[in-house]
Amino acid sequence: MRLERAVDGYLRHISIERGLSEHTIAAYRRDLAGYVEWLRGRGISDSNEVTAALVTDFAAERASGEPPPASSSLARLQSSVRGLHRFLAREGIEAEDPTGRLRPPKAARRLPKALTIDQIERLLDAAGPEAGAPPGGATAAGGGADELIGLRDRALLELLYATGARVSEVVQLDVDDLSHGDVVRVRGKGSKERIIPVGSYARSALEAYLTRARPELSRRGRATPRLFLGARGAPLSRQSAWLVIQHAATRAQLTAHVSPHTLRHSFATHLLQGGADVRVVQELLGHASVATTQIYTHVSVDALRDVYATSHPRAR
Numbered sequence: 322m323r324l325e326r327a328v329d330g331y332l333r334h335i336s337i338e339r340g341l342s343e344h345t346i347a348a349y350r351r352d353l354a355g356y357v358e359w360l361r362g363r364g365i366s367d368s369n370e371v372t373a374a375l376v377t378d379f380a381a382e383r384a385s386g387e388p389p390p391a392s393s394s395l396a397r398l399q400s401s402v403r404g405l406h407r408f409l410a411r412e413g414i415e416a417e418d419p420t421g422r423l424r425p426p427k428a429a430r431r432l433p434k435a436l437t438i439d440q441i442e443r444l445l446d447a448a449g450p451e452a453g454a455p456p457g458g459a460t461a462a463g464g465g466a467d468e469l470i471g472l473r474d475r476a477l478l479e480l481l482y483a484t485g486a487r488v489s490e491v492v493q494l495d496v497d498d499l500s501h502g503d504v505v506r507v508r509g510k511g512s513k514e515r516i517i518p519v520g521s522y523a524r525s526a527l528e529a530y531l532t533r534a535r536p537e538l539s540r541r542g543r544a545t546p547r548l549f550l551g552a553r554g555a556p557l558s559r560q561s562a563w564l565v566i567q568h569a570a571t572r573a574q575l576t577a578h579v580s581p582h583t584l585r586h587s588f589a590t591h592l593l594q595g596g597a598d599v600r601v602v603q604e605l606l607g608h609a610s611v612a613t614t615q616i617y618t619h620v621s622v623d624a625l626r627d628v629y630a631t632s633h634p635r636a637r
Contacts, residue, residue, distance in 0.1 A: 435589075436579070470534075476526040484605070488559055492547075499527065
């Protein structure tokens with residue numbers, strides 16, 4: 322099968338059959354486009370011409386690139402290529418899978434960055450109505466634009482920290498996803514749903530946004546069930562949510578890099594530091610394996626070591 326057709330068929334498969342997110346599919350599409358281009362440069366245009374030696378050479382060449390790629394990026398690239406050829410073999414399009422001996426790179430173990438509770442409070446306070454609108458908010462027509470955007474931003478950040486949800490999950494929430502009292506229904510990777518409790522601070526911020534800001538924002542655009550809206554009434558994008566967090570971090574004078582995932586990391590770290598069971602945190606984060614969640618336990622252990630080193634008279 323022509324390589325381009327093979328890639329299109331595989332991407333349709335992971336989109337429809339496996340329900341992967343648009344973000345993940347876009348990353349796989351970029352990876353496989355580079356793979357096909359590399360094969361074309363070696364005179365390969367059909368999937369049945371790909372050999373194990375070619376796959377190994379491709380992986381080795383990418384791994385030795387300058388600057389060296391992150392191990393996570395290299396692992397995803399290999400996963401894309403392996404998934405394509407496994408799909409072709411499973412569907413009977415090709416007789417063999419040439420990636421059988423391809424071994425994923427050993428990922429460097431990096432501890433997630435988390436903010437302290439004090440830093441989180443400063444970040445959330447900086448996103449309130451009194452903090453003003455983020456870049457672009459002031460262009461909204463009508464009076465009180467800063468207050469409307471401020472109410473939205475505070476609700477957004479409170480919900481991200483209260484639930485540990487991914488920013489892509491939060492911007493996809495509908496208003497009806499909050500109609501379960503003190504919990505929110507989140508759709509995660511693979512369209513798997515999970516129910517997450519929402520604390521009183523986030524509920525209060527959401528109520529203020531829903532009653533005082535969202536109706537006005539909604540009138541500025543087409544009707545949509547999305548919970549979070551932009552200044553012109555359209556659903557808030559993942560990129561816009563990232564800018565909201567960056568703006569709040571700047572106003573809070575946080576020198577550490579703050580991203581949407583920083584709030585997710587902080588959520589998990591603070592729960593474990595407070596005594597939560599790692600499997601409960603796994604369920605709240607939507608991790609398929611508890612091994613993924615256990616990296617946060619190392620953050621807590623490091624904090625314990627710091628306290629021990631500074632407090633115990635014979636620690637040094």
